[in-house]
Amino acid sequence: MGWDDIEAVEAGLERPVHYGCHEFRDDSERVIAGRAHPELERLYAGHLAFCSDCQGYHHRLEAVYRRPQRVPKVExxxxxxxxxxxxxxxxxxxxxxxxxxxxxxxxxxxxxxxxxxxxxxxxxxxxxxxxxxxxDPIAHQVELSNELASRFDDAVQIPARRSGIGHQAQSFGRIVGGDAQFFDDEGNAVTGDSLTVGTQINTGESSLQVALLGRLLANFQPQTTARWHAASPSLVEVGLVSGTLAIRYDRQPDDPILQVRTPTALVRVVGTVFTVHVDDFGNTSVAVLRGKVEVLDPIDGRSLGEVEAGFDFDVEHSTYRDVGRREVAAALPLSERSQLVVAIAEDGDLIIDEASMDPGQIPQSWTVPGLSDDPGQRTLDRVFSDDVDADALVVANATRRRPDKARNARNAEPRERRGPDQWVLDELAEAEAERSLSIDLELERCRDLYADGETRFRAARCLSDFMKDYGREPEAVEGLLLLGTLRMDFAHDYQSATRNIEEFLRRAPSHPKAELARYQLVLAAIDAGYIDRAISRSRHYLSLYPDGQYVGRILQRFPELKSAL
Amino acid sequence: MLDTADLLTSDSGLLPLELPGREVGRARVGARSQTHQGTNDQAQLVARAQAGDERALRVIYERHERQVRGHLFRLLGPDSELDDLVQIVFSRAFAAIDRFEGKAAISTWLYRITANTTHNLLRQRFRRERMRQAVRAFNIGREADRVQPSKVEARDEAQRLLEQLSPDLRQTFVLYHYEGLTLQEISTILGRPVSTIGDRLTRARKKLRKIVCEAPHGLG
CATH class of the missing domain: 1.20.5 (Single alpha-helices involved in coiled-coils or other helix-helix interfaces)
Structure with a gap:
């Protein structure tokens, strides 16, 4: 803009402003960067509209100043x-x-x-x-901090799970349910509920559920032979010789990678629900229900294929098919129960939220082709099956047996034949007996579900119903321990588990299963990654039960505590 | 035309960056306590990484991988060596983590390593590009009647224009306009005075205007 133009504008004359290509190119960067005055923008736009040379210039310069948006992603x-x-x-x-x-x-x-x-x-x-x-080594050397712990009541500290493996005490497996034979590296049979690296697992007629490292749940189907090969901060490896293995792995960023090694494939997992099957001829198939796994050549590490959720990959033929009922049935005992919320109110009342998932329901997060999104339709019997044997794995929904009051109707004697006081006392005694029987029956039903590896995952719902009905009864206190154990084993929810077990101990400190409860608290702290808490709980356990049945298992994990005895 | 003072105070909607003590003016107001907490968090993270904790290295990688990859992409454009360069930057950073004093943010430190890693590469390519330009001068006439390019082609064209900047000017231009850093931050990263950075940016803009004017075929 020249002096003549400016003077004309100041004088209020209608003289047109000169704005040519030279001015346009001087102002381009300022306009493109959004720092130009509106009047300048108007002049700029006016010139841009009719000058084709400057249009090309503007577009080129704008392209240079425009920040590239599509950065390649690696995931x-x-x-x-x-x-x-x-x-x-x-x-x-x-x-x-x-x-x-x-x-x-x-x-x-x-x-x-x-x-x-x-x-x-x-x-x-x-x-x-x-x-x-x-x-003794100082415990806090292996401990990071307690910042993640949430407080409950005045005394109970509830740890949230920490990611990663930071202590050798975490490199153990726990038998959660089922039955199998175990052998060590040298082929000697071993017993107990703790597994160490190198253990070989042979299941017979029943299945076996094992929790590894506190973040991984494995279900070994009947007639399966497998060996736990490795556990380190970066890698967990399980070898599958024959049979079917289903795994749920809720991996956090720092947690180790999981590998399942079969004779013909190496299945590498970041975080998912999947099954691996090795048939009688040694052929491997990998089915994925949630997430994705990579199948590698076990010899040279070459990628054989990636299996997305909803597919079953046959390694020998490099073919894919939809997952079927056999795979879903194998993984169903690993289904998440995270919807179940058990809490203690400030006044001490037990609060149990209704589980939003029915027993036997296939989680929404699993991809099963052909299965409806309607929760009511997501049951195992609606999954396509090309294998008749798989039908045998379908476990009928456990129908809840409420105490039948009619069944318990008394053959009451006529009131006239008893004295009025005696009648009241009899009524009270019978009501008490009936109530006690109902609690026992209900708890027994949950125990039955809990005891069977195939149905153990359903016990959470049974117990939640039980605690809702009878949670305040003294006889029902054991339900808290069972519920806590389930939360620990199947949901990896160590906060709720600790809360339930602490509540159990508070209400029944001298219960016959108090020793087990204190041991479970140690395990919960280890699996959650709170080693200093685990050590202090172990010390407490050892001081209370120096000859207890879990002493050996605790010392196996913390050899430095031998001096505490 | 902007001078250095203009550049120091100008704001073009840039991205936030974690740099202790940086100047106000880029969406950092009200986050002082968070910054303090973040500094503590960084100090703990670096201490763990220096102690050989692989998990801490993983956290650093996961927090800054997009920053490093994005910066390399914006600096070099689509490049077959991009993934390799990301690995080189992080491996150099991890190998030198013991010497990281924590005075600057990790992101600034990674920018510095990225700049050092790419400097020679940019120089080689710049020389190669000048040779190509000489060859390209013969083909100007043939491409004069080129059709309107798509947005992707425009982006490629922009990348080609950017490649004609010398490495120092290009690095400064990308850090300022694409990464959204202030002159002070760029000065810390490249280890040059702020006045030098301002001068480089001004020269980069002038040079780009010239390059765009002289570009043999138009986009518009």
Whole structure:
């Protein structure tokens, strides 16, 4: 804009403003970046409308200033692979650095040995120095913090689960339900409810549910042979020799990768629900119900295929088909029960929210082709089956047997034949007996469901109904322990589990199963990743039950506590 | 035309960045306590990473992978070496994590490593591009009647224009206009005075105007 133009504008004259290509190009960057005055924008737009040369210039410059939006994304396995690649490169780079340092270290090592020998002599000669050096390891060295714990009541601290494996005590498996034979590395039979790496599992006629590392639930179907190969902060590996294995893995970012190794495939998992089947000829098939898994060649790690939710991948023929009833039936005992909420109100009342999922209902998060989204229709008998044997796995919905008051109707004697006081007392006694019988019957029904590996996952609903009806009765307190155990085993919800078990102990501190409850609290803390809490609970257990039946299992996880005995 | 002072105060809707002590003016108001908490969180994270905790390294990777990949993409455009460069940047960062003092944010530190990693690559490519330009001059006439390109082609064309900037100017332009950093932040990342960065940005804009004017075929 020249001086003549400005003077004309100031004088209020209608003289047109000169705005040519030169001015346009000077102002382009300012207009594109949105920093131009509205009047300037108007002039700019006016010029842009009729000058074809400047249109091309404007579009080119605008394209340069426009921030690229579509950045390529890396997700899932590719992301995991990339991180692994970064770690390998980092190690290689550090290796080069350390070679330079090595020469210095070699020369210094001789001096260090001399110092170490002096300290050892001092430790042997002076007891206080020896205790300081060789005493129990300090628990907080392996503990991070308690920030994630939520408080309940005045005394109970409830931990939320921590991701990752940070202590060797977490590298154990627990038998959640079912029955099987176990063998160690050397082929010797082992017993107990704790599994260690190297254990071989042979199921017979019944299935077996195992919780590994507190975040992974495995269901070994009947006639299955498998071995637990490895457990480290980065990898958990299970070998499947024959049979069917269903796994639910609620993985958090820092948790280890899971691999299932079969004779012909390596199934690599980031977080999902899936089954692996090895037939009599050693052929492997992998079915996925939620998430995605990658199938690798067990020898060279080459990718054989990726299996999306809803598909069953036959490794030998590299073919896909829809998941069927056999796979869903194998995984159904692993179905999430996260909808069940059990809480204690401030006044001490037990609050149990209705579970939104019926027993036997297939979770909405699972992809099963041909199955309706209607919750009422998502049952196993509606899943397509091409295998008649799978029908045998369908467990009939457990019908809840309410106490039949008519059945318990008394053959009451006529009131006239008893005295009025005696009649009242008899009535009270009979009512008490009836109530007690009802509680026993109900609890027994839940116990039956709980005891059977095939139906154990249904016990949560049964128990929630039971606690809703009888939660305040003294006889019903055991239901809290069972409920807590289920929350721990099947939902990996250690907060609710701890809450239920603590409530059980508060209400029945001298219950015959109090020792089991205290052991369960130790396990809940370990599985949730709160090692210092687990150690303090272990110490408490050992002080209460120095000859208890779980002492060995606790010391297996925390050998440093031997001195506490 | 903008001078350095104009650049220092201008705001073009840029992205927030975690840099302790950065100037106000980019959606950071009212987040002081969060920043303090974030600094503590970062210090703990770095301490764990320096102690060899693989989980801490994973957290750093997962928090900043998109930043590094996005920056590389905006700097280099679609590139077959992009994934490899992401790995190189992070592996260099992890290998040098012991020397990270925590004075700057991790994101700033990663930007610096990315800039150092790509510097030589950009120089090589810049020289190659100048050779290509000489060859391309022969083909100007043939492409004069080119049809209206799509948005994707416009983006590619923009990337080609950007490649004609020298590495220093290009790095500064991308950090300012695409990454949304302030001159002060870019100065910290590249280790140059703010005045130098302002000068580079001004030169980058001038050069781009010239390149766009001289571009042999139009987009419009």
């Amino acid at each position: 899932g396995f590719a992301r995991e692979k990339e991180f692994r690649g970064i770690l390998e490169r980092t190690r290689a780079a550090k290796g080069e650095q350390s070679r330079g340092v090595q020469r210095f270290v070699d020369s210094a090592s001789v001096g260090m040995l001399g110092v170490a020998a002096t300290v050892l002599v001092a430790a042997l000669a002076i007891p206080s120095v020896g205790d300081h050096l060789f005493g």
